[in-house]
Ligand SMILES: [Zn+2]
Ligand SMILES: [Zn+2]
């Protein structure tokens with residue numbers, strides 16, 4: 143029994159060893175084999191795919207920064223376009239406001255003209271060649287404003303600075319303040335410079351014009 147049993151043990155042993163070696167070789171080959179790569183993917187695509195898969199916080203932060211910058215640029219462009227549109231209509235919109243104030247302006251000039259002429263003459267004979275303006279009491283501004291009715295508020299937009307949600311007011315250029323008195327409710331005196339009348343003081347214009 144012992145004589146024939148031994149070769150069988152050897153054969154079984156050899157087969158078992160062979161299988162173990164075979165498995166070991168197979169495992170080793172798999173481990174060292176290059177990873178299978180999709181044949182169509184470019185290196186960049188592979189990188190991007192790997193990045194988004196991994197949710198790299200640096201890459202995500204960079205993407206957020208870029209998107210925020212793009213939104214900021216778009217907003218800047220909108221503001222620029224609004225300002226350009228308002229600037230193109232500025233003079234005409236102010237003329238429109240002043241158009242209805244011309245008779246009041248004429249009355250103001252006519253009423254005070256003799257006082258103005260007398261001041262010029264006085265200035266000509268004064269040592270400094272100037273006198274204090276009597277019409278504004280040397281303040282350089284009237285105690286009213288023809289363009290806004292003394293409120294200081296832009297009459298075109300009612301003080302909002304906007305004609306609509308995406309249209310800037312051209313008359314005040316978005317400030318909401320009256321352009322003639324810059325919000326004070328007191329327009330500049332048309333007869334003097336900062337409260338002074340010189341011998342050669344220019345005559346006030348016959349019509350209220352846009353500065
Ligand atoms: Zn004056
Ligand atoms: Zn005003």
Ligand SMILES: [Zn+2]
Nearest residue numbers: 296299311314
């Ligand atoms: Zn306005």
